[in-house]
Amino acid sequence: MRNLSFFKKFNTPLYNNLDLSQKKVLAYLSLATKITDRIFVKQITSDYFCYPKKVDKKIILEANKKNHLILSYYTLLKNNRNDIVSFRYEDYYQKELGEIAKYLIFAAKECGDLDFKKFLYQRAIHLIEGNYKESEKTWVLMRTDYPINIAIGPLLTYHDKLFGVKTYYSSCVYIRNLSKEKLYQKITKKIKKNFLENVFFPSDVTPRKEIIEVGDIYVYGGEVAKMKAVAWARPSNNTDCKDVLNKYGAKKLIFENAIAERVKNYGVLVYKSLFNQSISLKDLIFYTQMGIFLHELGHGYAIYSTSKERLKDFFWFFEELKSDVFAIHLSPYLIEYKFISEKNYEFLIQGLITDIFSQYQLAKKVPERKGHAFSAKYLFVNFIKDKIFQKKNKVFEIDFEVLKKKSAIYLKEIQDVLANFSYDEALNFIKLIEEKFDEYKVYLKF
16 A cells, blocks of 8 residues: 555545545545546547547448447447447456556455445446446445545546547545535435425426436535546436436535635636625635535436437537526525525625636636536626626626526526527527627626
8 A cells, every 4th residue: 555645735624534444545546546537638639539530420320320339438439441440448448447446446445334345346347347337326325424435437428529428537536524415415305305396397398308306416525636627427317327317316526625726716806806895715615615516406407308419519518507507596595495594695696606707717728618618608698688797886786686587587598408409509509699798798807
């Protein structure tokens, strides 16, 4: 076992509460994530992610008729003379996956929690076999207070710009903030009991295919996170485990330190530019966290249809926007449920809007965030048009009452896109918003 000194920078209460055995588990899992990163880098620096360099979509679609693995979530493709052949991830990345499995097994042997130990052993085997269903089920259904968790595997599809189906390897290990989880669990249960049935769906919106109902969503205030992103969500129905996730909901993860970092780097500037009010960094981080939690809930609620195939790489534009609008729309109900006060609701909205516009700033450096940036553009255009944002003394004031009414209309519009729009219709929608944003952004000072 390597020395644990590389964790010294995580000299935090959550880390310091771990015993030596748990710190070893954390270290082994962190080493596993480093290898996962190596696979990820190989994927995104290849010619066309998982596709041949000179790619013809029609040829790929024809090849898929003969071989269903061509457009599998877990294969990469190569040209072979006049044919396209597929390689299973577990074969192509055999060496790296073997190393990851080794560290997962080391962690399992050190782990004193039977449920988490079971998951680690399963995941080690399934990463090598390429069959994730059983370990996904174990992960989703885990009911344990063990303070460490990990998400690892080929999970999300942001980088597939061609068909929006090829997954890339991602991972993170984190320390759970159990006290914070309990608060979020209370909110989630209240929402599940009251909000979904009575409030959410306008009567004239008919969801296609299915509605994924959130079961138990845990939001972790982790203090060890490999990822640069502040929020990381499990896949919904784009993996072999879709029956499990559809039935039990998806876990969502939030990393406290990454949020704080983004608030410091972008949020403070954006908040001052938009509102120029007095708020402590600690409070801004807290309300941003709460807003992102509501955003993550939005990924589990509402329409989820075959839109991913229809909208391809634009799917994420509208999925992220839907979740942002959901968070804004849901926020007033936290007052009704007595989780926050009216004043804190206003801070929550400001924190949420600040984070949305921070994504717009971040997307200038990180292209993968451009879906989030579109959300900022859409909301800014509508906030100006509907006079939710009104410029006074060089800063914006929010008309919260108008926002409460309009958020339902925005949500309906975005759900309609997800449920009904074609690729070309979505593209035209995006172009229109971006044209309007370019016209209005003179109001922005960042």
